[in-house]
Amino acid sequence: MTQNQLDTTIFGEPPPEAQRRRHRHQRRRTGKGRRLLTLLLAVVLVGGATAVAFTLLKPMVSSMLGGSSEAEDFPGPGEGDVQVTVKAGDSGESIATTLKAAGVVKTRTAYLEASAADPEASAAIQAGVYTLKKGMKASDAFAMLANPANRTVTRATIPEGLWVNEIFARLSKATGVPVADYQAAAKNPQALGLPESAKGRLDGYLFPSSYEFDDKVPAATQLKQMVALTLAELKKAGVEPDEYNRILTIASIIEGEVNGDADRAKVARVIENRLNDPNGPTVGMLQMDSTVHYIEQERGRAGTSNEARNSDSPYNTYKVKGLPPGPINSPGAASIEAAANPADGPWFYFVAVNPTTGETKFATTQAEHDANVREFNEWCSANKDKC
Known part of the structure; x- marks a missing residue:
């Protein structure tokens, strides 16, 4: 028997007010119990979430503290x-x-x-x-x-003095990109960064160097990088934009004519002396074999034939006064520097008396030059397969 039942048996039903107080007391005890139960459930849930969070964040915390979990x-x-x-x-x-x-x-x-x-x-x-x-x-x-x-790395090495078609062939062989892709890219010179003075031609603007290209690098991207290096080299040599094409043309002739760095600035002076004196010994013509080789697109022989020197091409410097329309190959840094800063001297002539070693002799008069040419001819007689 409960306390309430005993009280009722002995004293009878309590008055209404007492009943109301008892009911309120019971409700308060029930509410406290429910709140306690809710609190206990919350603790359990939070504890579980904390355990999960610790498991997930442990690697991050370990990293922040400088450690590394083996996991x-x-x-x-x-x-x-x-x-x-x-x-x-x-x-x-x-x-x-x-x-x-x-x-x-x-x-x-x-x-x-x-x-x-x-x-x-x-x-x-x-x-x-x-x-x-x-x-x-x-x-x-x-x-x-x-x-x-x-x-x-996939390395494409482009030496100095190559013609555009030779450069395309070397790039293609090294990278696996078809030659046709380079030819197609060349038809959009503006996208390659060519200056207007280049007149849409890549000749002279593909800088000779070693490049780390592979078949995932588009042809246009490769050519654009090469053009950018040429422009950078021109700026380094102090060449103004309106002189880019002129200096590159001279530099390309130097590249085609000279083997040794020591002679480049002197050849640049010969070119300038001939250009600056249209009434001089060569009457303003450069008379450079390298420009004739460019017309023929043939390599391997020193000198040129009478037939080749009679070509009507604007690149034939034996018949046309002044510079050819543009560069004839891609010159390197040494030739660009020489073209931008020629040596001081009175020379109008030069000839490589030994094309194998590159030995070159310079002259001021026709007589001096004729003597040097005879020396070259003697070399040719001894090396007929190279002349």
């Missing part, structure tokens, strides 16, 4: 070969994404930690293709990328 990294050393391409301008974040996608590292975080530990080496990572392994320890993968010896 974030492969133990290494890895197996199998996988090629990873680092593109020019790739950030550490981009490289981490590439490595994770290739299965080289387990997480981006692991690689980024290794990279952050050596920022100088990280900044020096070069574009190229690297052969790594799947399942590598992130620090080992980073060390491989930071060592330039592990980099494989």
Whole structure:
């Protein structure tokens, strides 16, 4: 029997006011119980969420504190070969994404930690293709990328003095991009950054150098980069834009005529002396064999034939006074510098008396030049296959 039942039995029903007080007391006790139950449930839920959050955020917290969870990294050393391409301008974040996608590292975080530990080496990572392994320890993968010896690149080497068709052929052979793609790109000279003075022609504007192009780099992008380097070299030599075509034309003749750097500035002076004196010994004609070779598009022989020198081409400097319409090849930095800054001297003539060694002799008078030409002819008699 409860206390309430006992009270009722002994004293009878309590008065109405007492009943109301008892009911209010019971409701308060019930409300407190419900609130306590709700609080207990909330604690359980929050505790569970905290456990889940800790599990998810533990790697991040570990990274922020400078540590690295073993679960974030492969133990290494890895197996199998996988090629990873680092593109020019790739950030550490981009490289981490590439490595994770290739299965080289387990997480981006692991690689980024290794990279952050050596920022100088990280900044020096070069574009190229690297052969790594799947399942590598992130620090080992980073060390491989930071060592330039592990980099494989597609290198296209363009020597000085080549004609445009020769450059296209070399680029195509090195990169796998069809020659037709270069020819098509050349038809949009404005997109390649050519100045107006070039009159839409690439001759002379494809800078000779070594380039790291592959078949994923469009032909137009390759040619644009080469043109940009030529313009940079002209600016470096102090050439004004309105002189670009003139200086490149002279530089290309120097490139076609000279082997040794020591003679380039002197040949530039010979060209200027002939141009500046239309009544001089050559009556304003340059009389350069290199321009005739350009007309014929033939290499391998010194000198020119009488038939070739009678060509009506505007590039035939044996018949046309002044400079040809434009460059005849792509000159290098040394020839551009020489054309922009000729040596001082009275020379009107020069001849390579030994084309094999490049030995060149300069003269002021026709008589001196004739003696040098005889020396060249003697060399030709001894080397008939080269003349």
